[in-house]
Amino acid sequence: MVRHEGKESFAVDNKAGKNGADSNRLHAPEARPGVIAAAVYQNGKRICDIPIGDAHHWRQKENTVIWIGLHEPDSVLLAEVQSEFDLHPLAIEDASHAHQRPKLEIYGDAMFVVARTAHMMDGEIIFGETHLFVGRGYMVSVRHGPSTSYNLVRQRCEASPAALAHGENYILYSILDFIVDNYMPVVEGIHEEVEELEERVLRDMLDKKDIERLYLLRRSLLRLRNAIVPLVDVCRRHEHLELPGMDATLHTLFRDVTDHVRRVQEDIDTLREVLAFTFEASLMIGQSEQTEITRKLASWAAILAVPTAIAGIYGMNFVDMPELHMRYGYFAVLATIFIVCGGLYRFFKKARWL
Known part of the structure; x- marks a missing residue:
């Protein structure tokens, strides 16, 4: 947290800077691959943009915070940032390799936070990763993969200069809050698709394509849940523990982020349960239809078995069969067939097999 006692005037800062604030405004540092923004803020107001190599000139100034944003930096750029802010080698090693689990690590008076980002693209959840280095007077964010700037x-x-004057931990809160807020559209998009599948399973039986989509949604929700659940612990630690430079007035803000994360987690769990119920309902409906078809086939097979059996007996062509010499024997056999088949049809109809 940036301290506010003993505020220095802007004129003093102007003399102490490498090129001076006005000079930096007039001559902004050249664009560098991997560097999205690098600026100095004093009392919540943006003073100037700086090159990475000038960061150490501003670190020790009162009420001043350096905010640097990087996107997929190379090892040379990370090494320069490490040198400027005395970052821990283990944190730098983690930041140079994506696919880290969301976590919060404390190295002396500095923190290293890992968070996973998510957004929808063509109906699929695309995950990114953000590494945050937070220390007295600086904030460095490192983005990996596709994510919102x-x-x-x-x-x-x-x-909001008054809020930004709280320093690096307020910036940390703002970034985490932004990441969590971006989870909402993802969950809402999946929620709409889940509702559509749920309504369809009641109208029609889901086909193979729907079943595949249902499975992919469950897998995506599981990945999203794995990205969110560790973030609950990260936010809770900011809410309750005395972390380096943490202002007690910010605990309420981090508590709000924790509530949002838990709400997203609950929505994900609910959606996964709905998808599970939808899949089970689809299976039950399919089994019910198969059972109904099986009953109909069995009923008709039983009915057709009667004339088949009788015709088979008479097809043996024995001479000693009294009905062959009866005047009305043929009609009697037909009547017997119709009566027995009719009785079976009525029985199966009453049993709701037909």
Whole structure:
């Protein structure tokens, strides 16, 4: 957390900076691959953009925070950032390799936070990863994979200098809140598709394509849940523990993020249960239809077995069969067949097999 005692004037900061704030405004650092933004803020107001190599000139200034945003930086850029902010080697090693589990690590008076991002693209959940280095007077965010840019977070923070004056931990809260808020559209999009599948299973039997989509949705929700659940612990630790530089006034904000994460987790669990019930309902409906078809086939087979059996007996062509010499024997046999088949049909109809 940036301390506010002993505030220095902007003129003093201007002299102490490498090129001066006005000079930096006029001569912004050249764009560098992997660097999205690198700016200095004093008392919540943006002073200037700086090159990464000038960060150490601003670190020790009162009420000043350096906010750097990186996207898939190479090892050279990460090594430079490590040198400027004295970052722990293990944290740098994790930041250089994506696919880390969401977590919070404390290295002395600095924190290293890993969070997973998610957004919808062509009906599929696309996951990204964000690594956050938080220390006294600085915030470094490292994005890996496809994810929403944090420029919107920066704009919101800059629009509220009083809140941004709380320093790096307020920026941490803003980024985590932004990540969690982006989970909402993903869950809502899946919710609409789940409702459609749920209504369809009651109207028609799901086909193979629907079953495959149902399975993919359950798998995507499981991956999303695995990304969110560890984040609950990360936010809870910010809410209750005395982390380095944490202002007690920010505990309420992190508690709000924790509530949002838990709500998303509950929605995911609910959707997974609904998908499971939908799949089970589809199986039960399919089995019910198969059973009904089996009953109909069995009923007709029993009915047709009567004339088949009688015709088979008379097809043996024995001479000693009294009915062959009866005047009305043929009609008597036909009548017997119709009576027996009719009785069987009525029985199966009453039993609701037909």
